[in-house]
Every structure is written in C-alpha cells, then in structure tokens.
Amino acid sequence: MENIAILIIIGIIGLAIGFAIAKFMEKGKATKTTANAKKEADSILKNAQAEGESLKKDKIIQAKEKFLELKAEHEKVILNKDKKINDALKRTRDKESQISSELAKKTKLNKQLDSKMQDLSHKEEILERKQSELDKLRSKQVQQLEVISGLSADEAKSQLLESLKETAKSDAMAYRQTAIEDAKLTAEQEAKKIIINTIQRIGTEEAIENCVSVFNLESDDVKGRIIGREGRNIRALESSTGVEIIVDDTPDAIILSCFDSVRREIARLSLHKLVTDGRIHPARIEEVVKKTEKQIEQEIVEVGKRTIIDLGIHGLHPELVRAVGRMKYRSSYGQNLLQHSSEVAKLCGVMAAELGLNPKLAKRAGLLHDIGKVPNTEAEIETPHAILGMHWAEKYGEKPDVCNAIGAHHDEIEMNTLISPIVQVCDAISGARPGARRQVLDSYIQRLKDLEDIAIGFGGVQKAYAIQAGRELRVIVESEKVSDEKAAALSFEISQKIQTDMTYPGQVKITVIRETRAVNVAK
The missing domain is CATH 1.10.3210 (Hypothetical protein af1432)
Known part of the structure; x- marks a missing residue:
C-alpha cells in the first residue's frame, strides 16, 4: 500500500512538472508570436504611411490641376465679358454719333422750316392784299355791269338760272322721248329674242298621260x-x-x-x-x-x-x-x-x-x-x-x-x-x-272626281270609286252604320243626286257594297 501511495505521489509530481513545463513552453511561443505581430504591425504602419504620402501627393497634384483649370475658365469668362462690354461701348458710341448727326440734321431742318414759314407768312400777306384788290375790282365791274344792263346782280343770277333750267328741261324731255322711242322699237324684239332662246334651250316630250x-x-x-x-x-x-x-x-x-x-x-x-x-x-x-x-x-x-x-x-x-x-x-x-x-x-x-x-x-x-x-x-x-x-x-x-x-x-x-x-x-x-x-282628258278626270265626291258626301260611306270610264260608281259603306235596306235607299239617293248635279253621257250604274265581317283570334 505504501508503494502504491508513493507511486501515486510520484505520478502527481510528474504531472505538475509536465504542466509547468507546458505552460513555460506556451509562454515562450506567445512571446515569440507577440514579437512577430509587432513586427508585422510596424511593417503595415510603414506601408500605410508610404501610401498616405503617395495619395497626399496625388491629391495635391489633382487640386493644383483643378485650380489651374478653373483659373483658365475664369480668365476666359472675364475675357468674354470684357469683349461684350467693349462691343456694347462701341455700339453706344456709334449710336451717340448717329444721334448727334440726326440732331444736327433736325436742327438744320428746323432752321429751313422757320425760314419757309417766314416766306409763307410774307406770301400770305401779299395774297391777302391782292385778294382785297381783286374784290374791289370785281365790285367795281359788277357795278359797271349793273349800270350797263339795268339789272341788279341777284336779278341777273335768277334770270340766268331760269334760262338754264328751261334749257336742261327741254334737253331732258328730248332725251326721254328718244329713249322711249328706242325702247318701243327694241323692247318687243328683245323680249321675243329672250323667250325664243329660252324655249330653244328647253326641250321636253309631249304629254303621254292616260288612264x-x-x-x-x-x-x-x-x-x-x-x-x-x-x-x-x-x-x-x-x-x-x-x-x-x-x-x-x-x-x-x-x-x-x-x-x-x-x-x-x-x-x-x-x-x-x-x-x-x-x-x-x-x-x-x-x-x-x-x-x-x-x-x-x-x-x-x-x-x-x-x-x-x-x-x-x-x-x-x-x-x-x-x-x-x-x-x-x-x-x-x-x-x-x-x-x-x-x-x-x-x-x-x-x-x-x-x-x-x-x-x-x-x-x-x-x-x-x-x-x-x-x-x-x-x-x-x-x-x-x-x-x-x-x-x-x-x-x-x-x-x-x-x-x-x-x-x-x-x-x-x-x-x-x-x-x-x-x-x-x-x-x-x-x-x-x-x-x-289635252283639254278632254282633264275634263273627263274632273267628272270622275265629281262622281266620287258626290258619293262620299253621304253618311256611312267609307270609300267610293268611279270605274269603267265613269259608267259605274262603286260605293263601299260601313256595315255598322248602314243596313241592307238603307244600302238600297242610299244607292237610289246617290243616283238622284248625280242626275241633278252632273252632266254626263250615257248612264251611270251605282253599286253599293255592304260587307259584314266577324273576326276572332285563337290563342
């Protein structure tokens, strides 16, 4: 058990040492990476500064070129305006010179007009004097003529007008008589000429109307x-x-x-x-x-x-x-x-x-x-x-x-x-x-119309037709107003009316027609 614990402790110690070694190695790599990044950043900054300087120089050059272009255009506009001003000044000077010459001419004309007005006034005075002298001479002559003729001026004027009126009246009467005689000689001939020309220009056929x-x-x-x-x-x-x-x-x-x-x-x-x-x-x-x-x-x-x-x-x-x-x-x-x-x-x-x-x-x-x-x-x-x-x-x-x-x-x-x-x-x-x-046809047609008019004049008659050249008169009556007995009487009355009122050759047959109809519609 003790050996196992020792081994575990040794393992843990090894792991700690390995972790420490790994951390140290990572720190070294990070330091190296940081150094590389700084180098790259410095390089980028240098490149950016170089490009900025280049762009700055280009923009300055473009600005200078634009300035020179605008300056040239401005100078051109100024030159055009100067030219227009000079032209306007020239036209103004020309007009001033023209006005000056016209004023000189008008001044000269005014002087001439004044001189002519003076001459005219002088001539008017002379003319008035001559007119007064002429009036005096005319009155003297009129007085001398009145003394010679024994008539006043108004009497002489009236006699002259009367003589002129009589002369004009006689001349007018003579002219009127001549015109009337010429018209009598030519009017009938001209009228015949117009009528003949009119008839010759219109040609129509003869009457062919019949019945x-x-x-x-x-x-x-x-x-x-x-x-x-x-x-x-x-x-x-x-x-x-x-x-x-x-x-x-x-x-x-x-x-x-x-x-x-x-x-x-x-x-x-x-x-x-x-x-x-x-x-x-x-x-x-x-x-x-x-x-x-x-x-x-x-x-x-x-x-x-x-x-x-x-x-x-x-x-x-x-x-x-x-x-x-x-x-x-x-x-x-x-x-x-x-x-x-x-x-x-x-x-x-x-x-x-x-x-x-x-x-x-x-x-x-x-x-x-x-x-x-x-x-x-x-x-x-x-x-x-x-x-x-x-x-x-x-x-x-x-x-x-x-x-x-x-x-x-x-x-x-x-x-x-x-x-x-x-x-x-x-x-x-x-x-x-x-x-x-044709006179005969018209009188014949009138007779037939008179026949029909006589029949239509009776009550209850609807239609009347003259047929067979007027030898028969057919009368159609309204069945509601005229009965069979009345139809016969109506025929007689019409015949008597025709005999009394009309003159005609031969005989006239009067036929009264009465028709009854019954009409229905099947639906």
Whole structure:
C-alpha cells in the first residue's frame, strides 16, 4: 500500500512538472508570436504611411490641376465679358454719333422750316392784299355791269338760272322721248329674242298621260288565280284599290283602268307582289294593298328629293318636298304636273339668267308655282290653287318673292317682284307648246272626281270609286252604320243626286257594297 501511495505521489509530481513545463513552453511561443505581430504591425504602419504620402501627393497634384483649370475658365469668362462690354461701348458710341448727326440734321431742318414759314407768312400777306384788290375790282365791274344792263346782280343770277333750267328741261324731255322711242322699237324684239332662246334651250316630250296601265304576265294561267273562285280575288282587289281590272283575251296581259294615277300605281305594284309571291286571296290582297300604299308614300318623298336635287334647289321644307313628290301622280289638262313644274323651273332659271336676275330663286318659284294643285284635305280644294300654294309657301318659310310669284301666276294677286311675271310667262310657255296638254282628258278626270265626291258626301260611306270610264260608281259603306235596306235607299239617293248635279253621257250604274265581317283570334 505504501508503494502504491508513493507511486501515486510520484505520478502527481510528474504531472505538475509536465504542466509547468507546458505552460513555460506556451509562454515562450506567445512571446515569440507577440514579437512577430509587432513586427508585422510596424511593417503595415510603414506601408500605410508610404501610401498616405503617395495619395497626399496625388491629391495635391489633382487640386493644383483643378485650380489651374478653373483659373483658365475664369480668365476666359472675364475675357468674354470684357469683349461684350467693349462691343456694347462701341455700339453706344456709334449710336451717340448717329444721334448727334440726326440732331444736327433736325436742327438744320428746323432752321429751313422757320425760314419757309417766314416766306409763307410774307406770301400770305401779299395774297391777302391782292385778294382785297381783286374784290374791289370785281365790285367795281359788277357795278359797271349793273349800270350797263339795268339789272341788279341777284336779278341777273335768277334770270340766268331760269334760262338754264328751261334749257336742261327741254334737253331732258328730248332725251326721254328718244329713249322711249328706242325702247318701243327694241323692247318687243328683245323680249321675243329672250323667250325664243329660252324655249330653244328647253326641250321636253309631249304629254303621254292616260288612264290605263298594262300589267304583263308570264302566262295566261295566272289570270285565273287573279280572278279567284267566283271572282272573289278580283273583287277584293278592285274594292281595295278603286281600280277597274279588265281581264280579256289579250295574251299575257291585264289592263288596269283608273283616272287616278296613284290608285293605278298602287294596284300595279300590289298585283306584282301578289303574282310574285303566289298567295292570292282576299285577306292577303288587303294586306299587300296597305303595304303598297305606305311604299307609295315613301316613294313620293324620294321623288321630291330627286327632283329638287336635279334642279339644284336646296333648303326646301320637308312638307314642300312631299308636295313636289305628289305632283308625279297628278296631271293638269293631261300634262304630268311634276314634268310641267320641272319644265317651268328650268325655263324660269334660263330666263332669269338672261335678264340678270337670280336664277336659283326663279327656279324655286317655278317648281313650286303649282303645289296648290295637290291639296292635303278636301276643304282645300275650294281655294284657288295659286292662292293655296302661296299660303303653303308662306307657312313653310319661303321668301316673299317666291310666295308672290306663286300667288300671282294667274293674276289672282298683284305682282310686286320681277320674278312673278317670269313665272307667269314660263307657265304659259310650258302649257301652250304643241302636244303639252289635252283639254278632254282633264275634263273627263274632273267628272270622275265629281262622281266620287258626290258619293262620299253621304253618311256611312267609307270609300267610293268611279270605274269603267265613269259608267259605274262603286260605293263601299260601313256595315255598322248602314243596313241592307238603307244600302238600297242610299244607292237610289246617290243616283238622284248625280242626275241633278252632273252632266254626263250615257248612264251611270251605282253599286253599293255592304260587307259584314266577324273576326276572332285563337290563342
């Protein structure tokens, strides 16, 4: 045990000695490391000081260079400013010298002006003396003349004026008489020349208006479908349009007869639609006729617009444009009203240009001179068409010259513009040329209109159509207001009214049609 303890003690002592030796060796290494670190630090400091000195020298050099550059720029700016100052001083000196020279010139001019003013004053004094002397001499001469003539100056002046007035008056009368005689010799010739030139420049066709239209068919088989079973289709078409439809042996054609060209055109277009569609029965016929009537109204507006564009007329009221379009379906003594009005407008434009007036205004008056012939209501029919047209033109904002020309073209009001006689003359030229009008057709159409007007005047009458050249009058009545017994009595009353009020060749057949319909809708 003792040996073990000794060994343990010896071990502990060895460990302590080893630890002491290790600590001593570490201390030596630390001292050496510290010395090396000091050496490195000294080396770094030396290098840093050397680099600092180098950077310091570089910065000093750069600062010196920058200073020299700024100094050069400053000197350059100073030189430029000095140059500008010198230039300004030079300009100032030049202006001063110029002002000095101008002042010298003005001083010289003032001196010259003063001398001339003095001369002028002297001359004025001389002139006044001479004027006074002249007045004295003139008064002496007047006194001598008064003594010689035995008249005062005022009396001599009045006698001289009277003699001059008489001479001027006689000369004026002679000149006036000469001018009147020259006008009488040349006025008629010049007027004829203007009218002949105007007529020669406007060439139109002769009147071809009639009361019959031919509707061409692809085959005769279509005629049976148009007639319908027991004639129902053709009766429905005639009652809806007021046009007599003549189906005869004429190959591939049906004749539409009516004095009213609007009705005839509606019937023609309706037939075309029905034949093209293939469905022909009474209900379909009434539907197509109503649509065609609306189509004709639209076409009337388009015709009016095309007409005013062709004539170069602008700014016309829409109602007047519609009235111009309705002229296409009206005639006057067999002459188409739209063709007649367009022809009058062209004639007025040419004649106004020949006379040095406004051709556009004359064209406008010529086109609108007969718009009173297409009235909107039955009450307007009683008013003369010239006065009615003038009222329309005034209502829709036309100029007073145009309104006067419309109202005065038949001498129903006094003419107060130069355009009015031009419209009157051109209206006569258009209507009086050979082939322009047919009096017989117009009277025939008027008779048919009178027939229809008589029937419409009775109560309960819905529509009335004169057909077969006026030999038959078909009257369609309202079934709610007219019974079967009253329909027979109405037919008799209309016939008696026609016999009393009208003169006509042959006989007139009055057919009163009363139709009752019951319509329901299945939903």
